[in-house]
Amino acid sequence: MNLEFNIEGGNFSRAGHASSEVKKMLKQLGIDARCIKSIVIALYEGEVNVVAHAYEGRILVKMEPHKITTEIMDKGPGIADIELAMQEGYSTASKAVREMGFGAGMGLANMKKNTDELTIESTVGEGTTVKMVNYF
Amino acid sequence: MKVSELIEKLNLQVISGEKGLDREISGAYVSDLLSDVMGNARENQIWITLQVHQNVMAIASLKDLAAVILVKGLQPHKSTIQHSNEEQIPLLSTTDSTFELSGKLYALLNDSQ
Numbered sequence: 001m002n003l004e005f006n007i008e009g010g011n012f013s014r015a016g017h018a019s020s021e022v023k024k025m026l027k028q029l030g031i032d033a034r035c036i037k038s039i040v041i042a043l044y045e046g047e048v049n050v051v052a053h054a055y056e057g058r059i060l061v062k063m064e065p066h067k068i069t070t071e072i073m074d075k076g077p078g079i080a081d082i083e084l085a086m087q088e089g090y091s092t093a094s095k096a097v098r099e100m101g102f103g104a105g106m107g108l109a110n111m112k113k114n115t116d117e118l119t120i121e122s123t124v125g126e127g128t129t130v131k132m133v134n135y136f
Numbered sequence: 137m138k139v140s141e142l143i144e145k146l147n148l149q150v151i152s153g154e155k156g157l158d159r160e161i162s163g164a165y166v167s168d169l170l171s172d173v174m175g176n177a178r179e180n181q182i183w184i185t186l187q188v189h190q191n192v193m194a195i196a197s198l199k200d201l202a203a204v205i206l207v208k209g210l211q212p213h214k215s216t217i218q219h220s221n222e223e224q225i226p227l228l229s230t231t232d233s234t235f236e237l238s239g240k241l242y243a244l245l246n247d248s249q
Binding site for chain 1: 168169170171172174175179185187189190191194195197198199215
């Protein structure tokens with residue numbers, strides 16, 4: 001089963017909407033509660049990253065027996081140095097975004113901690129694709 | 137302890153989300169960094185914060201938190217109130233600072249165990 005969502009860059013009022021829908025769906029399917037918690041954390045961070053940094057994005061959730069793959073693809077500025085971006089505390093978020101309590105440089109670290117596999121591919125000036133896999 | 141008992145004991149103001157006042161509290165988490173709460177808060181905890189925008193309620197809902205307490209008499213945005221009612225997660229307010237409220241809540245939850 002697959003789910004697909006669109007994310008609007010810059011629109012914080014919608015941030016978390018896709019994560020909430022995915023959470024409901026996974027609960028209905030009776031997926032392990034701990035696994036749902038992890039996926040929701042990782043997906044929310046991914047969603048917020050698109051809202052905070054990109055122009056638009058798309059989320060694809062693919063559910064298979066014992067495996068959930070989440071892909072977040074955006075059109076945006078891309079990440080120049082992925083290794084640096086992965087460092088806790090490093091952020092390029094704007095002042096306005098930081099004042100909301102986002103942009104603490106914890107998002108990608110949260111994603112890594114809560115997924116079994118995390119792959120990030122990015123082209124500066126084009127966009128970023130994040131792929132996360134959770135087994136349960 | 138239920139959210140409703142906590143309101144009475146700490147003299148909190150209920151702003152919205154009254155339908156969730158029966159929620160049982162497992163503890164509390166204090167942070168104004170949203171990713172910190174997202175990564176570390178646990179189900180049924182109370183979240184103490186000074187952030188007043190609606191993303192607070194989105195996180196409270198995703199994390200199944202028991203309630204949110206805004207400190208220092210800070211007022212939430214209208215969209216935050218709306219979201220709190222929709223999700224039936226109480227949004228509470230205190231004039232205490234984060235330090236004062238956390239101290240009181242810590243003592244209260246420890247005593248009740």
